[in-house]
Amino acid sequence: MTEARTRKWNWAKYWDSLRFALYCMTHPLDGFWDLTHEKRGTMAAANTILIVTLIVRIMKLRYTSFLFLTVYWEELNIFLYLASIVFPLALWVVGNWGLTTLFDGKGRLGQVYMATCYGMTPYPVIQLPLMIISNFVTIEEGQFYSVLSVISLIYCALLIIAAMGQIHEFSGGKNLLFTVATLFAMLVMIFILMIFFSMISQGVMYFVSLAREFMFRI
Amino acid sequence: MTKKRILAAVAASAVCLFTTVLMPSVAYAKENDSYTYNIDYWGDVQDSPDFYTVSSVFTSSDLGLDVKMKSPEGLFMYGDLLYVCDTGNNRILELKRESSEKLTLQRIIDSFQGADNNTFSGPTDVAISEEGNFFIADKGNARVLKLDKDLNYLMEFNKPEDNTLDKDLTFQPSKLAIDTAERVYCIASGINKGMIKYESDGTFSGFVGATKVTFDFADYIWKKFATQAQRAQMESFVPTEYDNIYMDYEGFVYACTGAVTREDLRADKADAVRKINLMGNDILVRNGEWGVYGDIHMGSGGGYEGPSYFSDVTVFENDIYICLDRNRGRLFGYDDQGRMVFACGSNGNMDGYFRRPVAIEHYGYDVYVLDTLDCAITGFVPTEFGSLVYQAMDQFDQGDYEASGASWQRVMDLNGNYDLAYIGIGRALLRQERYKEAMEYFEVKYDDENYSKAFKQYRKEWVEDHIGIIVAVILVLFLVPLGIGRIKAIRHEIDTADIFRYGQQ
Numbered sequence: 001m002t003e004a005r006t007r008k009w010n011w012a013k014y015w016d017s018l019r020f021a022l023y024c025m026t027h028p029l030d031g032f033w034d035l036t037h038e039k040r041g042t043m044a045a046a047n048t049i050l051i052v053t054l055i056v057r058i059m060k061l062r063y064t065s066f067l068f069l070t071v072y073w074e075e076l077n078i079f080l081y082l083a084s085i086v087f088p089l090a091l092w093v094v095g096n097w098g099l100t101t102l103f104d105g106k107g108r109l110g111q112v113y114m115a116t117c118y119g120m121t122p123y124p125v126i127q128l129p130l131m132i133i134s135n136f137v138t139i140e141e142g143q144f145y146s147v148l149s150v151i152s153l154i155y156c157a158l159l160i161i162a163a164m165g166q167i168h169e170f171s172g173g174k175n176l177l178f179t180v181a182t183l184f185a186m187l188v189m190i191f192i193l194m195i196f197f198s199m200i201s202q203g204v205m206y207f208v209s210l211a212r213e214f215m216f217r218i
Numbered sequence: 219m220t221k222k223r224i225l226a227a228v229a230a231s232a233v234c235l236f237t238t239v240l241m242p243s244v245a246y247a248k249e250n251d252s253y254t255y256n257i258d259y260w261g262d263v264q265d266s267p268d269f270y271t272v273s274s275v276f277t278s279s280d281l282g283l284d285v286k287m288k289s290p291e292g293l294f295m296y297g298d299l300l301y302v303c304d305t306g307n308n309r310i311l312e313l314k315r316e317s318s319e320k321l322t323l324q325r326i327i328d329s330f331q332g333a334d335n336n337t338f339s340g341p342t343d344v345a346i347s348e349e350g351n352f353f354i355a356d357k358g359n360a361r362v363l364k365l366d367k368d369l370n371y372l373m374e375f376n377k378p379e380d381n382t383l384d385k386d387l388t389f390q391p392s393k394l395a396i397d398t399a400e401r402v403y404c405i406a407s408g409i410n411k412g413m414i415k416y417e418s419d420g421t422f423s424g425f426v427g428a429t430k431v432t433f434d435f436a437d438y439i440w441k442k443f444a445t446q447a448q449r450a451q452m453e454s455f456v457p458t459e460y461d462n463i464y465m466d467y468e469g470f471v472y473a474c475t476g477a478v479t480r481e482d483l484r485a486d487k488a489d490a491v492r493k494i495n496l497m498g499n500d501i502l503v504r505n506g507e508w509g510v511y512g513d514i515h516m517g518s519g520g521g522y523e524g525p526s527y528f529s530d531v532t533v534f535e536n537d538i539y540i541c542l543d544r545n546r547g548r549l550f551g552y553d554d555q556g557r558m559v560f561a562c563g564s565n566g567n568m569d570g571y572f573r574r575p576v577a578i579e580h581y582g583y584d585v586y587v588l589d590t591l592d593c594a595i596t597g598f599v600p601t602e603f604g605s606l607v608y609q610a611m612d613q614f615d616q617g618d619y620e621a622s623g624a625s626w627q628r629v630m631d632l633n634g635n636y637d638l639a640y641i642g643i644g645r646a647l648l649r650q651e652r653y654k655e656a657m658e659y660f661e662v663k664y665d666d667e668n669y670s671k672a673f674k675q676y677r678k679e680w681v682e683d684h685i686g687i688i689v690a691v692i693l694v695l696f697l698v699p700l701g702i703g704r705i706k707a708i709r710h711e712i713d714t715a716d717i718f719r720y721g722q723q
Contacts, residue, residue: 067666138670
């Protein structure tokens with residue numbers, strides 16, 4: 001973001017960096033190396049990819065054929081649904097950066113975020129056409145839907161792992177080790193957050209009940 | 219069906235962890251406000267107009283009995299005669315159905331001729347073959363009696379001689395069913411190997427249709443390492459006993475059992491109802507969104523909890539079957555595809571409510587339910603809504619699709635929350651080759667298979683109608699880039715042609 005702010009907004013650079021996401025999809029190792037080291041990627045493009053991913057995820061709810069995805073609208077909370085991407089993403093980025101920075105990781109927090117967002121490219125690229133096609137097939141022909149849907153997720157995961165290895169300049173083994181460690185770190189963070197929230201709510205409840213008791217006595 | 223939900227569930231699961239902390243949600247079960255209800259695609263309880271209404275309740279005094287009925291247990295309908303096993307009084311009552319509001323006492327059967335012991339001891343079930351011979355489960359006397367229609371002793375079926383049976387076990391036949399060849403299918407307390415099958419000459423020919431044995435894999439591992447003494451202490455993996463059986467008009471035996479746990483039912487490991495063919499295999503169709511086990515919400519309410527306890531089942535001539543839930547005093551109707559047609563009833567003392575219903579029989583679409591604590595028979599007749607549903611189904615089976623569609627439409631006018639009505643209209647439209655309209659009805663109620671059928675035909679028609687345009691579009695898609703490439707190539711050749719270059723220089 002700093003680059004974009006200090007310099008004049010550069011459409012050509014933005015467009016080029018966005019198209020670079022497609023290059024990263026097909027050439028993960030080369031692409032993700034250049035992403036940070038050659039400064040081919042931009043924060044604006046990363047944000048765009050994230051936003052497009054979120055939009056596709058919401059559109060899927062409405063426009064996927066009911067054969068493959070039925071939505072219980074009464075209990076759907078759109079913000080929580082978006083959080084199912086954003087929240088793990090935030091945990092991943094923070095967890096990964098926090099760990100790798102202690103162990104010679106070269107990537108900075110912003111770069112981890114940018115590379116992860118670039119790694120999510122296959123999701124909109126595959127899911128959007130899949131969503132459209134789902135309306136033109138029957139349930140018997142629908143097997144490919146679930147297969148492709150799973151492939152898009154695995155693809156994303158592989159890209160993100162590859163991206164982390166490249167931006168931190170890790171070897172393959174070390175990269176895998178830190179992927180597992182990051183997942184573990186995410187769990188720890190969830191655990192701490194849960195404790196934090198339950199403590200806070202207990203604390204608040206204490207004062208609420210105190211106030212209630214007080215009201216009764218008056 | 220679960221597959222689809224899993225997709226949504228997986229997506230939400232990550233969030234769930236988070237939300238449970240932020241927003242303490244209160245789990246609640248919807249109280250059933252109406253007497254009749256149904257369960258929709260999502261598993262929500264949808265109130266419904268009454269499907270059956272009580273025509274009359276027949277108590278001992280209504281029937282003009284001098285000795286009041288005492289814990290009666292069995293019902294059997296033969297023509298227009300309704301037989302009631304008055305178990306506590308060791309007799310069988312023969313009632314004649316005059317109309318849906320009237321049952322008259324024909325005779326009281328408490329003894330027969332031609333045997334030393336010519337009385338009954340706690341008869342629990344009676345069945346009558348096509349020839350008119352009586353088969354009576356004489357539980358206290360450890361025998362199944364066969365009498366002719368004038369109550370002369372013909373023969374009896376005793377404890378099967380089988381090495382796998384415990385020698386000391388007293389034979390207590392409780393329920394029975396007779397097929398057209400007078401073969402006897404019987405269930406007895408303490409025998410869990412399935413139904414006991416006797417040939418018509420009285421020889422025991424084997425056990426058929428034992429329930430699936432379910433066990434926990436963890437338990438299995440534990441057992442492997444346990445000592446003999448420990449193993450004896452543990453629960454053994456045995457099939458459960460059936461509670462009741464019913465022979466349908468085609469000769470299939472419907473067997474129900476209440477000894478099932480909620481976990482097994484949900485994991486599809488146990489069946490509350492089974493349809494057993496001659497081979498002893500279960501052939502019940504379970505295409506509904508939810509299993510054929512009554513209530514899917516099993517939370518405690520009003521002192522009752524756990525899954526529905528099916529104590530009896532009866533099958534109509536159109537393959538709709540009604541299961542009787544002893545636990546919550548309910549009737550559950552299912553169609554031939556295993557989809558719930560209706561659910562109604564409750565525990566209580568009013569007409570149409572039960573205390574301990576044990577047996578169900580039908581006459582046409584009328585239903586009789588026997589309550590063993592109330593010692594009363596409750597007669598039900600279908601309401602306008604119920605009759606319309608049956609009518610629509612029958613018309614569909616007879617191939618009168620237009621009329622069936624119209625009947626379903628009237629059902630839908632009476633109950634807009636009735637999934638089967640939408641699917642029924644859709645199926646009628648599908649048969650009339652009105653695919654586009656059918657698709658809309660199927661989509662509303664998430665019937666993916668029928669939708670796919672309709673869509674497949676619709677797509678075929680669409681392609682046939684638009685074949686010209688499709689070919690044109692494909693041609694354009696191929697020819698235009700080809701042409702552009704060609705033109706570019708020619709232009710390039712011209713631009714680089716030697717003659718012009720020389721000319722320029």
